[in-house]
Amino acid sequence: MENYVILDAMCPGSFGTTLLVSDRKTGLELTLKKTECLDEGRANEALQEALPLLGISHPNIVRCKEMFISWDKEISSVILIMVMDCPYTDSLSTIISHQRDEKKRFGKKVIETFLGQMTDALAYLHTQNIIHRFLVRF
Structure with a gap:
């Protein structure tokens, strides 16, 4: 964690905290995801x-650059930390929120592009034998 400067806390996720950070060496903005693992079973599952x-x-999936495990002595817990490229400014969620705030609709071509990118990314994940956990819920 000492290699990164925390710039902002993002919305908490299902399993942990997401931070916007800056790499001390390169100055690049990255996303740092911290997953709390209260026991060994959860730590192994998360890993x-x-x-x-x-x-x-x-190209349509955020890249995980590195991951490491840390110990948080304040909460006596193992923390899995993933450092990822930063989709902070141009994520689909941000674009949709902006459109809603402006009370604008997406054009057909934009929707087709988004759906095409998502389908392409999911097809790629499936070739890697990876199923996105949000798809399993439905």
Whole structure:
């Protein structure tokens, strides 16, 4: 963690905290995801889910640059930390929120582009034998 400067806290996720950070060496803005693992079973599960992300290389999927494990003595817990490229400014969620705030509709071509990119990314994940956890819920 000492290699990064925390710039902002983002919305908390299902399993942890997401931070906008700056790499002290390069100045690049990155996303740092911290997943709290209260027991060994959860730590192993989180690591098994996260390890395949290191091998993913697709233009429509955020790249995981590195991951490491840390100990948080304040809460006596293992923390899995993933450092990823930063989609902070141009994520689909941000674009949709902006359109809603402006009370604007997306054009057909924009929707087709988004759906095409998502379908292409999911097809790639499936070739890697990875199923996105949000798809499993439905």
